[in-house]
Amino acid sequence: MLSRLDKVLLIGAALFAWSPVAWAGQPFDAKAFQSAQAAEKAILVDVTASWCPTCRQQRPIVEQIEKEKPDLIVYEVDFDTAKNVLKRFRVQYQSTLIVFHGAKEVARSTGETDPALIRAMIAKAF
Template sequence: MHQRFHLASLATATLLMSSLVAWAGQPFDAEAFRSAQAANKAILVDVTASWCPTCRRQRPIVEKIEKEKPDLVVYEVDFDKAKDVLKRFRVQYQSTLIVFRGIKEVARSTGETDPALIHALIEKAF
């Protein structure tokens, strides 16, 4: 009985974690980014930091848009750890959202927390 409960708890935790990960974007990967660009995908580069209150306000908005737009590819960039990526995209501040359609940057915003404005920003890739 104890083992069955443990397995059920483990399965529930795994399912919960996978649902959290599914909507958190994926860590930035240069090769995957180039592939998404080559496929002319709508791409959002989300520069975030765990300590950033603005980023925490942006997160549920971005997650909702990800659910609504399954064709949107979202890459999360850790502001504190990915200095090479920040340099590549000329980013100076966390809470920066950069939108691409294929190889072309179509929009950029820093510090925006209005859901309608974030949605409009991302719509520029479609």
């Protein structure tokens, strides 16, 4: 017999596997984000939603850049559930990409799907 927690975990895993936008980065964590900023890391905050067609277009581009730039830290923000994070970053729409070099925001776009432009944005963090 499965415990309630086991059932919740199984349902969550099934929903994640079914989701049309699989996250490659790590979920946003305020303390980890602040540590990365303090260490002057290159950071991408990727605001996404599982139902968003533009997010689905952005996903393989971001995943490829993550492979090419292992020093890039990617934080995923779920547009539907992370309202406090959206407020923190002044984000109103899903498919928003925010690039930081340390504590300084160096680029931001919403709805961008051109790989060259996304690469150019992220290059500003290095």
